[in-house]
Amino acid sequence: MLHPAASVIRNVRVSDGSAVDIRIADGVIASVEPATPQAPSADAGDTGLEIDGRGMLALPGLVNAHAHVDKSWWGLPWQSYGGEGGTDGRIRHERARRDELGIPSVATTAHVLEQFVRHGTTSIRTHVDVDLGVAQRGIEAVREAVAAYDGALQVQIVAFPQDGVLRRPGVIDLLDEAAAAGADFIGGLDPATIDRDPVGQLDALFRVAADRGVGIDLHLHDPAELGAFQIELIIDRTERFGLAGRVNLAHGFALAQVGASHRRDLLQAMAALDITMTTVAPLRLPQLPLHELDAAGVRFGFGTDGIRDLWSPYGTGDLLGIAWQYARSSSLVRDDDLRRVVDIATGGSAPFAGLPVGRIEAGSRADIILVDAENPMDALVRTPERELVVGNGRVLFQR
Numbered sequence: 001m002l003h004p005a006a007s008v009i010r011n012v013r014v015s016d017g018s019a020v021d022i023r024i025a026d027g028v029i030a031s032v033e034p035a036t037p038q039a040p041s042a043d044a045g046d047t048g049l050e051i052d053g054r055g056m057l058a059l060p061g062l063v064n065a066h067a068h069v070d071k072s073w074w075g076l077p078w079q080s081y082g083g084e085g086g087t088d089g090r091i092r093h094e095r096a097r098r099d100e101l102g103i104p105s106v107a108t109t110a111h112v113l114e115q116f117v118r119h120g121t122t123s124i125r126t127h128v129d130v131d132l133g134v135a136q137r138g139i140e141a142v143r144e145a146v147a148a149y150d151g152a153l154q155v156q157i158v159a160f161p162q163d164g165v166l167r168r169p170g171v172i173d174l175l176d177e178a179a180a181a182g183a184d185f186i187g188g189l190d191p192a193t194i195d196r197d198p199v200g201q202l203d204a205l206f207r208v209a210a211d212r213g214v215g216i217d218l219h220l221h222d223p224a225e226l227g228a229f230q231i232e233l234i235i236d237r238t239e240r241f242g243l244a245g246r247v248n249l250a251h252g253f254a255l256a257q258v259g260a261s262h263r264r265d266l267l268q269a270m271a272a273l274d275i276t277m278t279t280v281a282p283l284r285l286p287q288l289p290l291h292e293l294d295a296a297g298v299r300f301g302f303g304t305d306g307i308r309d310l311w312s313p314y315g316t317g318d319l320l321g322i323a324w325q326y327a328r329s330s331s332l333v334r335d336d337d338l339r340r341v342v343d344i345a346t347g348g349s350a351p352f353a354g355l356p357v358g359r360i361e362a363g364s365r366a367d368i369i370l371v372d373a374e375n376p377m378d379a380l381v382r383t384p385e386r387e388l389v390v391g392n393g394r395v396l397f398q399r
């Protein structure tokens with residue numbers, strides 16, 4: 001894939017409203033200077049493209065902190081959902097149909113990455129199914145699809161036991177193998193309702209993570225008190241296995257469903273161990289409360305979840321759209337809150353994803369998007385098209 005380098009993006013506005021030129025060298029922002037009237041040359045020259053930003057708003061690249069890039073049918077004809085509901089119903093549907101669709105594959109993963117990129121995502125944490133059917137095949141396909149970006153797209157891999165851990169003997173060994181082979185995290189899934197053995201699943205996962213020196217990023221859909229009980233088990237093990245700062249709770253619906261005082265206790269304990277969260281801002285459920293997470297110091301990021309896959313046909317790959325959904329369904333209207341949501345979406349509070357914080361400032365990785373918007377709040381509430389997407393100083397998409 002040809003992604004030409006950019007040497008300067010002239011005449012863009014940054015979040016304080018000032019007009020600047022952003023100079024880029026070796027994938028990094030070299031300087032942010034007051035805009036000069038100079039006309040850009042269309043020629044890439046030796047150092048890279050000079051791009052006219054036409055007064056648009058520059059934001060750091062979006063961070064998609066919870067994705068499933070391995071399991072989409074994007075690029076294939078429409079696939080009608082024919083499975084049952086619920087987590088286990090969707091798992092069975094996926095396993096019944098993925099082989100006939102050639103999932104996982106490099107080609108379908110490449111389609112998903114392309115959708116993320118054209119919507120401004122430059123960093124991704126993706127869960128990738130590891131189970132008795134596909135073993136490490138999904139991870140291999142994802143690595144190959146990502147390699148086409150030659151470092152312009154940052155991707156972390158979570159080896160994800162979508163089909164369960166203890167109920168499928170052999171899966172824990174596959175997770176161990178994935179961790180030994182370089183997966184950044186191992187995942188887990190509803191230890192109580194999928195394996196029906198929360199202590200057993202969590203002990204097994206924490207042992208592998210501690211032995212292999214990787215983190216844990218665990219899907220927890222289980223609701224209310226059942227979910228909260230498992231969060232307590234996770235907190236306890238994070239401390240005992242010495243994994244502070246390396247554990248993420250994906251979804252964690254329970255946190256928004258238990259009573260305020262129980263939530264406060266959980267958040268305090270999570271913050272003390274830097275247990276982070278990712279949310280896909282589910283429409284039908286209460287959102288993670290922004291002010292309470294911020295007050296406790298629990299960092300969180302947004303994700304798209306899987307898009308157009310055998311779990312659900314929904315999803316466009318627009319992470320800013322997920323941030324919009326979160327803000328809107330949390331009834332956030334004040335500028336400070338809207339700015340904070342944009343800050344989270346652009347990675348301001350997601351270094352937990354092991355990714356550099358996105359900033360439009362000298363020294364930051366040159367992950368930059370341009371949108372035709374007045375300011376970050378306007379960009380969030382209108383989610384305008386992404387006009388330009390630059391990753392690691394290279395032009396990944398231009399409208």
Ligand SMILES: O=c1cc[nH]c(=O)[nH]1
Binds near residue numbers: 068071162189311
């Ligand atoms: O467990 C889950 C949840 C959403 N999407 C998935 O692929 N798996």
